[in-house]
Amino acid sequence: MYAVTTRHLIIATAGHVDHGKSALVKALTGTDPDRLPEERKRQITIDLGFAELNLTAPDGDRIHAGVVDVPGHEDFVRNMIAGIGSIDLALFVVAADDGWMPQTEEHLQILSYLGVQRAVIAVTKSDLGQVEFVTNEIRSQLHGTAFANSPIVPTSVRTGTGVERLTAALATELSSAKPHRNISKPRLFIDRVFTLRGVGTIVTGTLTGGVLRRGQQIIIYPVNLKTRIRSIQSHGIELEVAQPGTRTAINLPDLPVDQIKRGDVVTVASLGEPGSTPVVLLEKSSRLDREDRVPGRPLKNRSVVYVHHGTSRVAAKIALREGGPLEAGQKKVAQLKLGSPIFAFIGDRFVIRDSSEQHTLAGGVVLEPDGNGKSLTSGFRMDDVHSLVRLTIKRRGFAHRENLLSKSQFSADEISEALIRLQARGEIIVRQRIVVDHELWRKLNIQAARLIDEAHNQNPQRAGVDLNEMRSALGIKNPQMLEALIVDLCRRDFTRKGSMVARTAHRPTLPTHIQPVEKKIREALGKQPFDPPSRKAIEPDPQARQVVRFLIESGEVIEIASDVVLLRESFEHMKSRVTEFVSKNGPATVSQLRQALGSSRRVMVPLLERLDREGFTRRLGDKRCLR
Numbered sequence: 249m250y251a252v253t254t255r256h257l258i259i260a261t262a263g264h265v266d267h268g269k270s271a272l273v274k275a276l277t278g279t280d281p282d283r284l285p286e287e288r289k290r291q292i293t294i295d296l297g298f299a300e301l302n303l304t305a306p307d308g309d310r311i312h313a314g315v316v317d318v319p320g321h322e323d324f325v326r327n328m329i330a331g332i333g334s335i336d337l338a339l340f341v342v343a344a345d346d347g348w349m350p351q352t353e354e355h356l357q358i359l360s361y362l363g364v365q366r367a368v369i370a371v372t373k374s375d376l377g378q379v380e381f382v383t384n385e386i387r388s389q390l391h392g393t394a395f396a397n398s399p400i401v402p403t404s405v406r407t408g409t410g411v412e413r414l415t416a417a418l419a420t421e422l423s424s425a426k427p428h429r430n431i432s433k434p435r436l437f438i439d440r441v442f443t444l445r446g447v448g449t450i451v452t453g454t455l456t457g458g459v460l461r462r463g464q465q466i467i468i469y470p471v472n473l474k475t476r477i478r479s480i481q482s483h484g485i486e487l488e489v490a491q492p493g494t495r496t497a498i499n500l501p502d503l504p505v506d507q508i509k510r511g512d513v514v515t516v517a518s519l520g521e522p523g524s525t526p527v528v529l530l531e532k533s534s535r536l537d538r539e540d541r542v543p544g545r546p547l548k549n550r551s552v553v554y555v556h557h558g559t560s561r562v563a564a565k566i567a568l569r570e571g572g573p574l575e576a577g578q579k580k581v582a583q584l585k586l587g588s589p590i591f592a593f594i595g596d597r598f599v600i601r602d603s604s605e606q607h608t609l610a611g612g613v614v615l616e617p618d619g620n621g622k623s624l625t626s627g628f629r630m631d632d633v634h635s636l637v638r639l640t641i642k643r644r645g646f647a648h649r650e651n652l653l654s655k656s657q658f659s660a661d662e663i664s665e666a667l668i669r670l671q672a673r674g675e676i677i678v679r680q681r682i683v684v685d686h687e688l689w690r691k692l693n694i695q696a697a698r699l700i701d702e703a704h705n706q707n708p709q710r711a712g713v714d715l716n717e718m719r720s721a722l723g724i725k726n727p728q729m730l731e732a733l734i735v736d737l738c739r740r741d742f743t744r745k746g747s748m749v750a751r752t753a754h755r756p757t758l759p760t761h762i763q764p765v766e767k768k769i770r771e772a773l774g775k776q777p778f779d780p781p782s783r784k785a786i787e788p789d790p791q792a793r794q795v796v797r798f799l800i801e802s803g804e805v806i807e808i809a810s811d812v813v814l815l816r817e818s819f820e821h822m823k824s825r826v827t828e829f830v831s832k833n834g835p836a837t838v839s840q841l842r843q844a845l846g847s848s849r850r851v852m853v854p855l856l857e858r859l860d861r862e863g864f865t866r867r868l869g870d871k872r873c874l875r
């Protein structure tokens with residue numbers, strides 16, 4: 249086990265084929281990262297290799313670095329990208345006898361597209377001369393990049409020169425690297441899947457964003473497989489909890505090895521699902537406009553490319569949001585139409601290569617993992633949780649609290665804190681589980697009040713506005729949002745009555761010119777009060793229909809079935825007659841009660857059903873008794 253003060257970070261090599269990356273890893277760590285028989289035979293790295301390096305920072309802190317050794321050959325750039333997705337520092341290698349070469353350049357661009365900020369540069373094979381010349385070349389090539397001031401150390405694994413200096417430089421550079429954060433959003437992009445006899449399926453990768461525990465329930469995307477972690481190791485040591493920033497191997501014995509592959513991601517189910525149409529900000533390096541090679545050509549709208557995200561490589565079509573192609577040195581918003589979904593967070597970076605996998609064309613950053621709305625406008629600060637929360641709510645109008653920015657590099661606590669601050673500043677409204685833009689909320693309140701007042705004016709006989717009507721009139725799709733709006737209205741001078749909302753002072757009244765119709769309807773219902781005419785018969789026209797609805801809403805008429813209405817007093821009267829009859833004669837059938845009350849089956853059946861529902865009577869076979 250590592251001491252608590254140990255910091256976990258990841259280093260990856262980079263540089264042209266045959267420039268001595270693997271030899272240097274072996275000299276630094278004692279581990280030969282070329283593990284495949286074919287790699288050893290051909291003396292070339294094909295796939296990722298792994299080692300570990302324990303360092304002491306200048307301040308005495310212990311640093312434990314996972315080392316990923318990548319291939320330099322142009323045919324294996326795909327594997328190289330899979331190795332550097334979550335690294336803290338690049339060990340950037342240029343051979344003294346060869347200088348700056350095509351994959352030196354391509355790897356540099358890939359590192360920069362992925363936002364790698366730190367590097368130590370090794371001028372390898374220093375025993376073969378040209379150290380000064382190559383050092384100058386490197387300085388001039390790195391001018392204007394994130395690595396412009398990175399240390400350059402000449403090394404030779406033949407003579408052992410510089411290995412110690414290199415180790416010290418790595419420790420110094422890593423000591424200023426930000427530690428990996430635990431935001432309780434673990435992701436492990438799988439880079440290896442294999443099976444061990446008697447142990448079962450094992451997947452490995454670099455863990456970021458949170459811890460993973462033995463016994464924890466996890467999900468694998470995009471295959472959507474849920475399973476439990478049986479055991480965890482890091483660099484061969486059995487762990488209870490794996491920390492972010494560590495190379496991690498997890499044993500998933502319940503999953504068949506052929507159902508998982510490199511590129512899949514291990515995470516927890518609470519963070520949302522992968523998406524196929526992310527909105528992104530694309531960027532094309534300006535380093536390319538010097539030469540007229542394929543990578544330098546503008547990236548056109550609707551190009552079909554490969555997107556490299558995490559350890560995955562996915563076919564994609566690019567839909568540029570702004571006119572014209574993406575030229576070298578430009579940034580443009582685009583939507584990616586992915587052949588297979590990726591589990592991306594806001595702020596994740598990726599690399600774009602051409603469909604024949606020959607060239608690196610561009611890079612980018614995810615603005616919206618599930619891009620279906622309008623994209624985030626440029627100019628917001630990706631690293632500022634306030635600005636991100638504010639913009640997201642402004643753009644969408646409202647959001648559910650629990651999944652607001654769940655796929656981002658901020659913890660739930662940081663997001664909650666931002667909500668509190670933004671609410672205090674009056675920029676957003678937080679109501680139970682939803683968050684609404686303040687301006688939108690203000691407008692909705694005004695519109696709702698206007699809608700209710702207009703309804704009272706136009707239909708004074710109605711109790712108010714039906715909630716469903718209000719919802720569609722205001723264009724509110726989310727039921728929780730409507731609910732919150734009603735609660736807000738009711739805090740002012742509005743009242744909710746069943747499925748209606750009205751001004752508290754509103755008393756429904758029939759317009760005078762309709763009052764004769766009301767009289768006629770009351771008379772019709774009162775003539776044979778226990779067996780009145782059907783609803784159809786008493787409301788032959790829209791005016792009469794309006795009156796019946798008014799009488800129902802005001803409680804003067806009771807609707808016991810869609811076609812049967814009774815005056816309230818008739819209903820109460822029938823109820824007491826039923827009580828009387830059953831108390832005297834014991835349980836009675838519909839037919840007995842119908843005869844006793846002088847009613848009909850048409851009225852009696854729904855009446856008794858209603859009394860049953862109210863808990864007044866109870867059914868016993870075909871008879872009714874009192875509760």
Ligand SMILES: Nc1nc2c(ncn2[C@@H]2O[C@H](COP(=O)(O)OP(=O)(O)OP(=O)(O)O)[C@@H](O)[C@H]2O)c(=O)[nH]1
Nearest residue numbers: 265266267268269270271292293319320373404405
């Ligand atoms: N003279 C000399 N040869 C070296 C040195 N470092 C590496 N080599 C040789 O260079 C060749 C390539 O070394 P590797 O470490 O496999 O190169 P690599 O960069 O890992 O190659 P890929 O992974 O295939 O891109 C091997 O034959 C090494 O022995 C050095 O410092 N001096």
Ligand SMILES: [Mg+2]
Nearest residue numbers: 269270292293
């Ligand atoms: Mg190698």
